[in-house]
Amino acid sequence: MPNPFSGDGDWYKGNLHTHTTVSDGELSPQETIRTYAEGDYDFLALTDHDAVVDYYGLDPHGMTLITGCELAAGRGELDQTLHVVALGLDATPQLPDSYNFAELVAAIAAQCQLCFLGHPFWSLIEASEIVDLQGHVGIEVYNATCQHGCARGPSEMVWDILLAHQKRLWGFAVDDAHRSEDYCQGWVWVRSAEDSVAAILEALKEGHFYASAGPRIYDLGVEAEEVWVRCSPCRQIAVVEATPGGGFSTGRLAAQPPFEEAHLPRQFPDHPFRVEVLDDQGCKAWTNPFFSEEAAS
Numbered sequence: 001m002p003n004p005f006s007g008d009g010d011w012y013k014g015n016l017h018t019h020t021t022v023s024d025g026e027l028s029p030q031e032t033i034r035t036y037a038e039g040d041y042d043f044l045a046l047t048d049h050d051a052v053v054d055y056y057g058l059d060p061h062g063m064t065l066i067t068g069c070e071l072a073a074g075r076g077e078l079d080q081t082l083h084v085v086a087l088g089l090d091a092t093p094q095l096p097d098s099y100n101f102a103e104l105v106a107a108i109a110a111q112c113q114l115c116f117l118g119h120p121f122w123s124l125i126e127a128s129e130i131v132d133l134q135g136h137v138g139i140e141v142y143n144a145t146c147q148h149g150c151a152r153g154p155s156e157m158v159w160d161i162l163l164a165h166q167k168r169l170w171g172f173a174v175d176d177a178h179r180s181e182d183y184c185q186g187w188v189w190v191r192s193a194e195d196s197v198a199a200i201l202e203a204l205k206e207g208h209f210y211a212s213a214g215p216r217i218y219d220l221g222v223e224a225e226e227v228w229v230r231c232s233p234c235r236q237i238a239v240v241e242a243t244p245g246g247g248f249s250t251g252r253l254a255a256q257p258p259f260e261e262a263h264l265p266r267q268f269p270d271h272p273f274r275v276e277v278l279d280d281q282g283c284k285a286w287t288n289p290f291f292s293e294e295a296a297s
C-alpha cells in the first residue's frame with residue numbers, strides 16, 4: 001500500500017455502514033443524509049439490510065453518496081451470521097442458496113465495487129473461519145453500534161491474526177447506525193485526489209485511508225527501522241506488528257502523555273505492521289497495515 005500520509009490528495013471523512021427506515025434504522029434516508037452532513041462528513045453510504053437505497057430525488061446536502069447494502073452471508077461454527085457490507089452497486093446482489101462463507105462472499109464481491117466483513121467480534125467469527133475467504137478488501141476493525149449494544153465494537157485481534165497470515169486486508173471503522181445514539185462515532189478518513197464516488201471507492205480498495213473513532217493522524221513516515229507519527233493529543237501511540245509479541249508503544253518510552261508525536265522502532269521489519277493511536281477518552285484511530293516489501297514507499 002502506498003503510504004496515504006505521503007504524496008498528493010486531500011482527506012475526506014465518511015461513514016460506510018448505516019441503516020435507515022428502508023430496513024431497521026430509525027431515520028429515513030433523507031434524515032440520515034442530513035444527520036451526517038451536519039456532522040461535517042464528506043461522503044456516506046446507506047447500507048440497509050438486503051436493500052440498496054435509490055438516491056434519486058434525495059438532497060445529498062453536499063456529500064458524495066455511495067450506494068451500498070449489508071448482506072447476511074451464511075452461518076459460522078457457532079451458527080452465527082457473517083455480515084458483509086457491499087459498496088458501489090445498483091441492485092441487491094443475488095446470492096446462491098448456500099451456508100458456505102467462501103461461496104457467498106465471492107458472489108457478493110462479483111456484484112459490487114468492493115465489500116468488507118462486518119463486525120467479526122459481534123458475530124464471534126474466528127479468524128480461522130475467514131482466513132481463506134477471497135474477494136473482500138477488509139474487515140470492520142471498529143463498529144460503534146456493536147460497542148453500544150454489547151461492548152463488542154473492536155475487532156483488532158481477528159484483524160491481526162489475518163495480517164499475521166499475510167492477508168492484505170484493510171480495517172474500517174463504521175457507525176452501523178440504527179438509532180440516534182449511533183451516529184458519528186466511527187468513520188474513515190480517505191486520502192484522495194477528489195471526493196467523487198469513483199475516486200473514494202478506488203482509494204478504499206487500495207487501502208488509501210485510515211479508520212478512527214476519535215483521534216486524527218496528521219502524518220506518518222516509515223523507515224527501515226522506525227515509524228514516526230504525528231497526531232492529535234493522545235495517551236498512547238503504538239506500532240502493532242503482525243507476529244506474536246510484535247510491537248512497540250509509547251508505553252515503553254520514558255515520556256509522559258499526552259503525546260502528539262512519537263518515533264517508534266520496528267522490531268520485526270519482515271512482518272506487516274499497523275499503527276494505533278489511543279486518546280484520553282479511550283477512543284482509537286487505526287492505520288491500515290504496511291507490508292514489508294512496500295513499507296518504504
Ligand SMILES: [Zn+2]
Nearest residue numbers: 070083118119
Ligand atoms: Zn451487521
Ligand SMILES: [Zn+2]
Nearest residue numbers: 017019070176
Ligand atoms: Zn449493519
